[in-house]
Amino acid sequence: GENVEQHPSTLSVQEGDSAVIKCTYSDSASNYFPWYKQELGKRPQLIIDIRSNVGEKKDQRIAVTLNKTAKHFSLHITETQPEDSAVYFCAASGSGGGADGLTFGKGTHLIIQP
Amino acid sequence: GAVVSQHPSWVICKSGTSVKIECRSLDFQATTMFWYRQFPKQSLMLMATSNEGSKATYEQGVEKDKFLINHASLTLSTLTVTSAHPEDSSFYICSARVVADSPLHFGNGTRLTVT
Numbered sequence: 001g002e003n004v005e006q007h008p009s010t011l012s013v014q015e016g017d018s019a020v021i022k023c024t025y026s027d028s029a030s031n032y033f034p035w036y037k038q039e040l041g042k043r044p045q046l047i048i049d050i051r052s053n054v055g056e057k058k059d060q061r062i063a064v065t066l067n068k069t070a071k072h073f074s075l076h077i078t079e080t081q082p083e084d085s086a087v088y089f090c091a092a093s094g095s096g097g098g099a100d101g102l103t104f105g106k107g108t109h110l111i112i113q114p
Numbered sequence: 115g116a117v118v119s120q121h122p123s124w125v126i127c128k129s130g131t132s133v134k135i136e137c138r139s140l141d142f143q144a145t146t147m148f149w150y151r152q153f154p155k156q157s158l159m160l161m162a163t164s165n166e167g168s169k170a171t172y173e174q175g176v177e178k179d180k181f182l183i184n185h186a187s188l189t190l191s192t193l194t195v196t197s198a199h200p201e202d203s204s205f206y207i208c209s210a211r212v213v214a215d216s217p218l219h220f221g222n223g224t225r226l227t228v229t
Binding site (some may be wrong): 102104 | 149150156157158159160163170207217218219220221222223225
């Protein structure tokens with residue numbers, strides 16, 4: 001099955017700086033890679049996703065890059081703000097179709113220092 | 115946007131009792147729903163895939179007789195934790211897609227505490 005590794009487990013950055021979280025996956029058949037943000041005690045919220053036919057996707061301060069050859073993808077947050085503090089999970093799945101659940105990374109606790 | 119509702123949001127039960135958790139898709143139909151478990155400060159682990167009108171598919175290591183899943187309609191899946199023990203205490207969360215190849219939407223989760 002799929003195995004997703006995520007680094008770092010904790011990331012502390014100064015407000016206004018950029019944050020980068022990296023993930024690798026093992027199953028070359030995986031082609032859908034979402035990123036979720038989870039605040040304490042709440043549900044994960046999708047913040048951005050990318051499919052394997054695209055190398056990069058951007059939405060305002062958030063971007064995701066994908067390297068299929070190396071089987072890794074990264075989340076980039078620019079101009080970080082205090083409200084960005086949360087746990088971020090990367091995930092991968094085979095097709096994104098109805099039959100596939102997601103395999104999650106272990107999460108990154110992002111701390112934005114004021 | 116798509117809404118997945120989960121009930122209850124928290125429950126405390128005594129060891130040996132059973133607890134039922136409901137997951138509803140409020141504004142769409144879901145032939146497939148997914149149940150996850152999350153221990154404190156850990157990741158979400160897929161427990162099982164709930165299929166409308168057929169048996170659920172369980173991940174390796176998840177006891178199907180302990181975690182009973184019923185997906186009787188296109189908008190409702192239930193997870194029953196039978197004969198609960200303290201080690202079953204966790205955050206249980208369901209998810210579903212509106213259509214194939216669309217993002218997963220999560221319920222608000224259920225925090226189960228077994229005393």
